Amino acid sequence: MNIPDIPNNHALAMLLITVIALYFFRRDDIPLETSSLSVLVLLCLVFTIFPFEVNAQMLEPSSLFFGFGHEALVTVCALMIIGHALVRTGALVPVGRNLAKLWKISPALSLLITLIIAGTLSAFVNNTPIVVLLLPILANVALRTKTDTSPMLLPMGLATLVGGMTTTIGTSTNLLVVSVASDMGLPRIGMFDFSLPAVIAATVAIAYLWIVAPKLLPKRSPSLADTSPRLFSAYLNINEDSISNGKTVAEVLKLTDDQMTIQSIQRSPHYRNVRPFPDTVLREGDRLHVKDYPDQLKEFESVIQATMFSGAHKVDENHPLNAEKQMLAEIVVIQASGLVGRTLRDVQFAKRYGISVVALHRDGKAMEIGRSSIGNMIIHTGDVLLVQGEAEQIDELKENRGFLIIDGAADLPYSKKAPIALGVLFGVVTVAALGILPIAISSICGIVVLLATKCLSWEDISSALSSQVILIVVASLALGSAMMQTGGAEYIAQMFVALAFDLPPAGILSALMLMLAVLTNIVSNNAAAVIGTPIAISVATQLNVPVEPFILAVLFGANLSYATPMAYKTNILVMNAGGYQFSDFVRVGLPLVILMWITLSCLLTWLYL
Structure with a gap:
């Protein structure tokens, strides 16, 4: 060595x-x-x-900002906007409606068709809108057929990741790998150039997700407002005219048939904690900290004549929390909501939508917010908000299309602009696939058409863009460029070849893919892809073998983000909506990573080496 x-x-x-x-x-x-x-x-x-x-020549530090104008970033942002247009106009809703009908006939066949459709759509559209479309539909199917959502949601989410790796525009990771390789002087990889090995591997993955994965998953409680399987923390305010005012804790609990469990009592004016002993007398201004299902919380609120508390604002005439028309709903936060990375108070959520947020659910469990106001909590992608408002206000929130409401509703809006959005997507892909225009230019042209036809507004565009994606792409491109120019990538490649010196080129290729697969489940897949691409090129150059299969090894390896919920943003959405645990992703995702690694290693060796 x-x-x-x-x-x-x-x-x-x-x-x-x-x-x-x-x-x-x-x-x-x-x-x-x-x-x-x-x-x-x-x-x-x-x-x-x-x-x-x-x-x-001296390396100019300002040249590291090139990522902000890089065609890969332009394309990623443009495709995110086009994907948002499909959601905004309801262009994919007919697919969902037909799937919902099919589920009533044959659940097993329906699952297979759902996986195929999810994977196929994700080859051309960012998988987030696909997941956003299918989650409530599958939740509705489970609710109406009284079946478990566990075998449906996670396989569907992973199917979108599998389908995304089959074309250059399927994921931002693919676009970055292809663009970085092109920047380094290699021939441009076409949209469908690696589709053959990707589709074969995807077929194997879909078969696994259809036949094996559902059997590996234990029964989990999904997030359905109608069946209320999720525990939330909330605070019930004791008002002056409340029947609970002046009663002991024991007497109040009797009103609920001892169904309510009080975690603690926060007493004004300084909201100090008071132990909920049976003989503790409740008084005006007390806040009872309780944890239960949404419908139970609503029942407790009514029985003890309290008010469910939201830290976003004080109870007033404009936001009555105890009106007869008030209802609860669960909302999964997605990137297009405009809430990610901000607080509810910052965006004036209650004032803007007329809806109060009464609890917050994150990472599979209710958050113990304590004295802190919910309005001051920074919201993450995949958070579940328990909101309270009138039915009309909840419906308006659905129309906003920036939120995923898990209420089992299959009646999704479909606008007259939907065919235009679909036509734009088809045109963008076709023009790029035929080589008439680069994908970066065709996608920007598509956005202009969407704006001209009023399928999107500039507000929609701003909400569709992700600051996380933009900055991680720019930073990764800068780091990858710096590593390549200073020789850092070359050194890693030399070390990698030295450590694997006993392996044939096919073995080194397989080891490289495995390294990227491990990395992408721990850190950002975009960062792994950009850093791995120059290393792959250096490795292939040292081995004096074709470069393309090593680039594809990085591309495929960085896409194998199945084994952890944090590996990809849609994994978090599926985790919260389906009530999954971290172990469920390991149980289903890790075998899938190994299966795809072996399959793709064999295919790349067979087809390219």
Whole structure:
């Protein structure tokens, strides 16, 4: 084994920054936007303070900002906007309606068709709108047929990830790998150039998700407002005219047939905690901390004549929480909502929608917010909000299309603009596939058509864009470029080849894909793809073998984000909507990762080496 020489100081610095970046990218307590921007700033400072010469020219630190205008980022953002248009206009609703009808006839066949449709659509559209469309439909099917959602939702979510890897526009990861490889002087990979191995592997994956995965999943409680299987934390305010005012805890509990459990009592004016002893007398202003199902909370509110408390605003005439027309609903937050990374107070949620948020659910469990106001909590993608408002207000929120309401409703709106949105998507893909225009230009043209036909507004466009995606792409491109120019990527490639020196080229290719598969389930798949691409090119060059299969090994490996809920944003949506646990993703996703790794390794070796 020939150990490569130690590279230059700048290359070592890039390797250190890469380790730091990957560490911060996986930290849940630091916003991904902050981590990405910090990496970009750190790179610029390093090359400003310690200049580096490349090909007799100094590396200009400001050149690391090239990612903001990179065609891959432009294309990713444009396709996110087009995908949002499909959701906004209800263009995919007919698919959902027909699926719902089919489920009543043959559940087993319906699951297979659902998986195929989900995977096929995700080859051309970002998988988030596909998941947003299918989650309430499958929840409705489970509700009406009185079946378990567990065998449906997670396989469907993973099917969208499998389908996304079959074309260059299926995921942002694919676009980044193809664009970075092209930037490094390699022939441009066409939209369907790697579809053959991807489709074969996807067929294997769909068969696994249809036959095996449902048997591996235990029964889980989904998030359905009608059946209320999810526990939430909430606070019941004791009012002056409440029947509970002046009664003991024991007397109040009797009113609920001892069904209510009081976790604690917060007493004004300073909201100090009071133990809920049976003889504790409740008085005006007390807040009872309770945890139960949504319908139970609503029942307790009525029986003890209390008011369910929302930290977003005080109870007033404009927002009565105890009106007869009030109802509860569960809302899953998605990127298009405009809430991600902000607080409910920042966006004036209650004032804007006339709806109060009374509880928050995250990562499969109710959040213990305590004294903190719900309105001050920073909202994450996949959070479930228990909201209270009139039926008309809940319906208006559905029309907003920025929220996924899990209420078993199959009556989704379909606008007259839907055919236009579908036509734009078809036109963008066709023009790019035929080589008439690059996908970056055709997708931008599609957005202009959507604006001209009023399928989208500029407000819709701003809500469709993700600051997380933009900054992680820019930071990853800058880091990948810096690693390549300083020799850091070359050094990793040399070490990788040295460690795998006993393996044939096919074995090294397979090991590279496995490394990316592990990395993508821990950190951002985009970061893994951008960092892995120059390494793959260096490895293939040193082995003197075709470069394309090694690039595809990175592309496929970075797409195998099945084994953890944090590996991909739609995994979080499925986890919360289906009541899944972390172990469920490992139980189903890890075998799928191994199956796809073996299948794709064999296919790439057979077709390219």
